[in-house]
Amino acid sequence: MAFSLSGCASWSLWPSGGESEAQRVAGMLERGDKHWTxxxxxxxxxxxxxxxPELRRLFDDVGQPGQQSMFAELEVAEEDGRWIVHKTHRVQSTGRGCMDSSAATSQWVGFSFDPAWRVDITAKGMQLTTEDAESGRQLSMISEQMPDGVLGFRGVHEQGLELWLYPSGCIERSTGDYYHLSATLVRDGQRFKGCGYQGGEI
Known part of the structure; x- marks a missing residue:
């Protein structure tokens, strides 16, 4: 099945008045005594x-003892002046939060910190970043979407390079942060597990 990105939720940081369609927002999530903001x-x-309930659980799982605020990326809809959470994309107690623009031009990202690798899926292709000399090249790719929602990306000329993104939550092992996709990098027959998330360029 051909994979199309045109049907995905648009990237938006702030809703216009009266808007009720689901959109993604990123920012500082705070859990107060009576309200979440x-x-x-x-x-x-x-x-x-x-x-x-999922976000409440993830806040407890990801946060450090006593932590009341952390970075989050959520899919929300506006209702009666509030944001109603539909889906949790990321919950992070580490990292640069709003200052991190590394995925601004990516459609999808798969990564791991140990061993260190990252694949950015962009409109131009797929880019692998690792610690070796072969990383950083923009590669032409073939993409597909399975009926169960799994996304696959393969290098056209790099037959040994694949990225698979699975619609299941992922806790990054070294940081404890949450991402809404699990990732598998296949490189020269070796498989590497990691996490993934939707980028800003959709």
Whole structure:
């Protein structure tokens, strides 16, 4: 089956008045005594947030003892002045948060910190970044989507390079952060496990 990116949710940091369609927002998530709020990246004010049971659990799992705020990327819809969470893309207690623009031009990202590798899927192809001299090249690719939602990307000329993204949550082992996709990199017959997430260029 041919894989199309045109049907994915658009990247948006702030909803317009009266908007109710689902959109992605990223920012600082805070769990208060009575309310949850999210301050979207680049904004000065918090918005009330209605979390899902999954987000409540992930906040406890990812956060350090006593931590009340952390970076999150969520799919939300606006209702009665609040954001209603539909899906959790990322919850991170580490990293650069809103300052991290590394995936701004990527459609999908798969990565691991140990061993260290990263694959960015962009409109131009797939780019593998590792510690060896072969990394950093932009490669032409073939992409596909399976009926169960699995996404696959293969190098056209690099037959030994594949990235597979699975619609199942992933806890990154070295940081404890959450990502909404699990990833597998296949390189020269070897398989490497990691996490993945949707980038900003959709």
């Amino acid at each position: 999210l301050r979207a990246c680049g904004r000065e004010h918090d918005r009330l947030l209605q979390p899902t």
